[in-house]
Amino acid sequence: MDDQILPGTGRGTATQSGVVEGALHERDAMGHAPSTSFAGPPPRAGEDLRRDFPGIGDWHYLDTAATAQKPQAVIDAIAQAYGPDYATVHRGVYKRSADMTLAYEAARRRVAGFIGAGSENEIVFVRGATEGINLVATCWAGEQLKAGDRILLSQLEHHSNIVPWQMIAEKLGAHIDVIPLTEDHRIDLDAMAAMITPAHKLVSLAHVSNVLGSVLDCRRAADIAHSVGAKILLDGCQAVPRMRVDVQVLDCDFYVFSAHKLYGPTGFGVLWARPELLEAMPPYQGGGAMIDRVSFEKTTYAPPPGRFEAGTPHIVGALGLHAAIDYVESVGLDRIHAIETDLVAQTRAALPQINSVRLFGPEDSAGIVSFVIEGVHPHDIGTILDEEGVAIRAGHHCAQPLMASLGVDATARASFGVYSDASDVEALVRGIGRVTRIFG
Numbered sequence: 001m002d003d004q005i006l007p008g009t010g011r012g013t014a015t016q017s018g019v020v021e022g023a024l025h026e027r028d029a030m031g032h033a034p035s036t037s038f039a040g041p042p043p044r045a046g047e048d049l050r051r052d053f054p055g056i057g058d059w060h061y062l063d064t065a066a067t068a069q070k071p072q073a074v075i076d077a078i079a080q081a082y083g084p085d086y087a088t089v090h091r092g093v094y095k096r097s098a099d100m101t102l103a104y105e106a107a108r109r110r111v112a113g114f115i116g117a118g119s120e121n122e123i124v125f126v127r128g129a130t131e132g133i134n135l136v137a138t139c140w141a142g143e144q145l146k147a148g149d150r151i152l153l154s155q156l157e158h159h160s161n162i163v164p165w166q167m168i169a170e171k172l173g174a175h176i177d178v179i180p181l182t183e184d185h186r187i188d189l190d191a192m193a194a195m196i197t198p199a200h201k202l203v204s205l206a207h208v209s210n211v212l213g214s215v216l217d218c219r220r221a222a223d224i225a226h227s228v229g230a231k232i233l234l235d236g237c238q239a240v241p242r243m244r245v246d247v248q249v250l251d252c253d254f255y256v257f258s259a260h261k262l263y264g265p266t267g268f269g270v271l272w273a274r275p276e277l278l279e280a281m282p283p284y285q286g287g288g289a290m291i292d293r294v295s296f297e298k299t300t301y302a303p304p305p306g307r308f309e310a311g312t313p314h315i316v317g318a319l320g321l322h323a324a325i326d327y328v329e330s331v332g333l334d335r336i337h338a339i340e341t342d343l344v345a346q347t348r349a350a351l352p353q354i355n356s357v358r359l360f361g362p363e364d365s366a367g368i369v370s371f372v373i374e375g376v377h378p379h380d381i382g383t384i385l386d387e388e389g390v391a392i393r394a395g396h397h398c399a400q401p402l403m404a405s406l407g408v409d410a411t412a413r414a415s416f417g418v419y420s421d422a423s424d425v426e427a428l429v430r431g432i433g434r435v436t437r438i439f440g
């Protein structure tokens with residue numbers, strides 16, 4: 001007899017809640033749920049949010065799109081989970097393990113509520129967005145696609161939303177098509193509508209670009225994909241930290257994101273999929289925890305999501321993500337969105353005043369501003385800014401095909417978070433002024 005308590009089996013109180021409280025709530029026209037409908041603390045107002053982050057101090061950290069700094073609440077939750085509360089999950093007959101199992105599964109319910117999933121059983125815990133996409137490529141595309149089928153991506157995708165599809169396409173004899181960008185650097189949905197055919201079985205697009213900050217009209221992209229019977233995966237890495245997301249109203253089929261960009265721990269993330277898709281997918285990896293019964297004659301598998309979570313999971317990652325979601329909702333995603341929108345507007349207004357600075361991305365980019373200074377390598381920009389206490393990202397941002405289409409090898413990128421404020425923009429602009437004086 002297998003002694004594990006698996007999510008979705010109904011064994012263990014942590015897994016029996018059914019529909020997530022707050023999941024089936026009203027949404028606005030963009031498919032975003034009101035943040036107040038989630039079970040969480042009421043939004044705070046007026047505090048200096050920088051003080052919540054021990055890693056910030058007076059540092060001008062403008063690399064949140066790479067990874068977000070952690071609030072003390074998340075650090076405390078992780079310390080508590082690795083300290084006095086630590087035990088394994090799904091196996092122990094002793095109380096601390098049972099409690100940890102409850103906490104682990106409570107985190108799954110919290111994630112489900114956060115993104116509007118119908119049930120916690122639609123939430124697969126993975127190592128990050130990268131693993132989530134690889135899982136779908138292997139277990140869904142690998143099963144459903146055949147030679148000659150086509151996959152539709154866009155020009156602005158992160159490598160983790162390109163390479164897994166190339167790997168599976170090569171194996172199956174499938175093909176990849178690429179949606180171009182509009183002049184203002186959005187995924188061109190008119191072009192998508194013109195190029196999609198019934199041979200396209202899957203569309204996979206960034207909800208928010210990690211380089212340009214462009215926000216996808218997900219609902220329209222989903223409508224176009226579904227019009228030919230294709231499934232659509234949305235890469236939500238840069239969206240979940242900056243805007244309210246509801247997978248039901250976005251009408252996608254798969255959604256992935258990483259915890260560390262949402263102020264949570266690294267090495268942890270989420271794949272959401274429609275339950276009927278998960279049900280039909282074979283396991284990703286074999287091992288403990290993903291089985292129903294094992295014998296040398298025949299092994300049967302657990303139902304989703306346990307089927308996709310072989311081995312001892314990243315228990316503390318789940319608890320850290322739970323704390324991160326609590327934190328983000330205590331501030332309020334609307335407030336975070338407003339903070340970042342304001343800072344993007346300030347940056348986009350100030351930088352072009354400096355000679356030879358060129359901006360990328362649309363005016364309404366979400367939280368991210370990419371730019372170049374003619375004649376200066378972005379690495380030099382980053383190094384000089386570092387001397388000024390300003391941390392930006394410089395490079396290709398894991399988006400080499402996008403760099404090629406923009407006609408550059410690299411860009412400098414400033415990205416904001418909940419702790420960002422006008423002093424960061426001022427320091428950035430001051431630092432860029434110094435760069436141009438040094439290279440001028």
Ligand SMILES: Cc1ncc(COP(=O)(O)O)c(C=O)c1O
Pocket residue numbers: 065066127128129130131158160161206208209210235237238258398
């Ligand atoms: C848009 C986007 N997709 C995917 C990823 C990959 O995320 P991870 O490395 O956490 O798996 C990133 C990380 O930068 C990203 O920004």
